[in-house]
Amino acid sequence: MLRHLSSIFFILLALTASMPLGAVEYKSHITVAQDGSGDYTTLTEAMEGIRAFMDYTVTVDIKNGVYREKLVIPSWLRNVEFIGESRDSTVITFNDHANINKMGTFRTYTVKVEGCDLTFRNLTIENNAEQLGQAVALHTEGDRLAFINCRFLGNQDTIFTGGKNSRLYFADCYIEGTTDFIFGPATALFEDCTIYSKRDSYITAASTPRDVEVGYVFNRCHIKGAPGVKNVYLGRPWRPYAFTMFVDCEIDGHVTPAGWDNWRNPENEKTARYGEYGSVGAGAAAEGRVGWAIKPDAGAARRYTDPAYIYKMTDNWNPNK
Numbered sequence: 421m422l423r424h425l426s427s428i429f430f431i432l433l434a435l436t437a438s439m440p441l442g443a444v445e446y447k448s449h450i451t452v453a454q455d456g457s458g459d460y461t462t463l464t465e466a467m468e469g470i471r472a473f474m475d476y477t478v479t480v481d482i483k484n485g486v487y488r489e490k491l492v493i494p495s496w497l498r499n500v501e502f503i504g505e506s507r508d509s510t511v512i513t514f515n516d517h518a519n520i521n522k523m524g525t526f527r528t529y530t531v532k533v534e535g536c537d538l539t540f541r542n543l544t545i546e547n548n549a550e551q552l553g554q555a556v557a558l559h560t561e562g563d564r565l566a567f568i569n570c571r572f573l574g575n576q577d578t579i580f581t582g583g584k585n586s587r588l589y590f591a592d593c594y595i596e597g598t599t600d601f602i603f604g605p606a607t608a609l610f611e612d613c614t615i616y617s618k619r620d621s622y623i624t625a626a627s628t629p630r631d632v633e634v635g636y637v638f639n640r641c642h643i644k645g646a647p648g649v650k651n652v653y654l655g656r657p658w659r660p661y662a663f664t665m666f667v668d669c670e671i672d673g674h675v676t677p678a679g680w681d682n683w684r685n686p687e688n689e690k691t692a693r694y695g696e697y698g699s700v701g702a703g704a705a706a707e708g709r710v711g712w713a714i715k716p717d718a719g720a721a722r723r724y725t726d727p728a729y730i731y732k733m734t735d736n737w738n739p740n741k
Contacts, residue, residue: 423463424580425604425712426545428645429672432448433434435547438706444714446470446471446474447469447478448476448477448478448479448689449479449481450469450470450480450481450612451480451481451483451508451572452465452466452477452481452482452483452487452533453483453571454483454485454487455457455483456603457701458481458483460486460524460620460643462489462511462559462613463480463482463487463489463491463512464471464489464491465638466480466520467491467492467493467494467497468579468613470497470500471499472496472497472525472621472645474495474498474499474534475499475619476499476568476674477498477499477500477501477653477705478500478501479500479501479503479574480500480501480502480503480563481487482502482503482505482507482510483505483510484488484502484504484505484506484509484510484541485509485510485511486511486513486694487510487511487512487513487726488490488514489511489514490514490516490529490530491501491512491530491531491532492531492532492534493531493532493533493534493535493538493562494510494534494652494710495534495535495550495561495562495642496523496535497538498535498536498537498538498677499537499538500537500538500539501538501539501540501541501649502533502538502539502541502543503541503542504541504542504544504570505541506542506544507543507544507569507570507571508541508571509653510542510543510544511528511543511544511546512531512543512544512545512546512550513544513545513546513616514529514530514547515546515547515548515549515550515555516528516529516530516547516555517547517550517552517553517554517555518553518554519552519553520605520708521554523639524554525554525556525580526556526559527578528547528549528554528555528556528559528577529547529556529557529558529559529580530545530546530547530556530557530558530624531545531557531558531559532556532559532560532561532709533558533559533560533561533562533589533608534561535562536562536563536564536565537562537565537630538562538564538565538566539566539567540565540566540567540568541564541567541569541570542566542568542569542570543570543571544571544573545557545558545570545572545573546571546572546573546574547573547574547575547578548573549574549575550572551575551576551598553576554576554577555557555575555576555577555578556578556579557572557573557574557576557578558572558576558578558579558580558688559582560579560580560581560582560583560586560588560604560606560608561582561583561586562583562586562714563583563585563586564587564735564739565586565587565588565589566588566589566590566591566739567588567591567593567707568591568592568593569591569592569593570590570593570594571593571594571595571607571666572593572594572596573595573596574596574597574601575597575598575599575605576597576598576599576600577597577599577600578595578596578597578599579595579597579602579603580603580604581602581603581604581605581606581608581636581711582604582605582606582659583605583606584605584606584629584632585606585685586607587604587606587607587608587737587739588606588607588608588609589609589611589614589727589730589739590607590608590609590610590611590613590634590679591610591611591612591613591739591740592611592613593613593614594613594614594616595610595613595614595615595617596615596616596617596618596624597616598617598619598621599619599621599622600621600623600624600625600656601617601621601624602606602615602624602625602626602636602659603624603658604626604658604740605625605626605627605628605629605632605659605731606635607628607632607634607636607731608636608637609637609639609725609727609730609731609739610636610638610639610724611639611640611641612639612641613638613641613642614641614642614644614665615638615641615642615643615644616644616645616646617643617644617645617646617649617652617674617690618645618646619646619649619672620649620650620651620652621652621735622652622653622654622656622681623643623651623652623653623654623656624636624654624655624656624662624664625655625657625662626655626657626658626659626662626663626664626695627660627662628659628661628662628663629661629668629699630660630661630691631660632663633730633732634653634663634665634724634730635663635664635693636663636664636665636671637664637665637667637725638665638666638667639667639668639669639723639724639725640668640669640679641666641669642672643666643669643670643671643672643675644674645672645674645675649674650673650674651674651676652674652675652676652720653675653676653679653680653719654671654679654680654694654696655680655681655694656680656681657682657683657691657692657694658683658692660687660688660691660692661691661692661693661714662688662692662693662694663692663693663694663720664693664694664695665693665694665695665696665697665699665714665716666695666696666697666699667683667696667698667721667722667726668697668698668699668700668721669696669698669699669700669701669704670699670700670701670704671698671699671700671701671702671703671704672701672702672703673701673702673703674703675704675718676703677695677705677708677709678693678709678710679696679708679709679710679713680692680694680707680709680710680712682712689710689712690712692712693714694712694713694714695713695714695715695716696709696713697716697717697718697720697721698706698721699716727740729738
């Protein structure tokens, strides 16, 4: 009996010795502060303090500061809220672009979101690379992602919305860029956002799959341009069945009367699903729009702004909460 107890003791001792010192203590509330007053000084470190696949909500408070990090939020994290202290002063930034060591577009992200059921509030995500190629600020792959009162700063390819059937929600956000600065296959609703073009080019480049009914919807957004910008297109199809719809948006005079471009391929005009309803402003000249754009009636337009419809919700996700 004594020999048996001794064996158990040495096994427990060995297991204890193999545990890393300072093992992670998981919390439901984490603070990130560069001055050391929180639980972590970087966001990358904070990812290790969130338990994988938990069924409770974790809040990550991010204090003001410029966090120069290339951040990955991994697929095993969910039910997390990232809340900045203030939108303009809580900044996550990096400066990779596609022509650095031939890394290509999809490795240039500042923040890559692979997890699901995540919310981001009151912060800025930036790619401040020189204009030498594609440079993604936000790259998403997860489903049920919400971005509330955030800024997205960049040039070409600022936001990539990846993942077929992924659902994204942007509310009261500021998004700027030069070329195709909102692009990808996901379904995304943008409400009450400011979309700011920094030069003559294209705002969206959706790649909506053929069997996905809704891609991008901009509802009650303000479409603006920098001084001197005067020839911007609402979108061009990165893939043939691109879907982009503007509903009740204020469109400034920098948007070209044609509105939409076929990406040098007339065949795209037969398949791309582009349209608008209720546009106002100097750039909302409906009579000048391309003939192949959709002209939805009031009923269809309202349907496109209903999250339950565009997200095909069979779960309880509420992006407006």
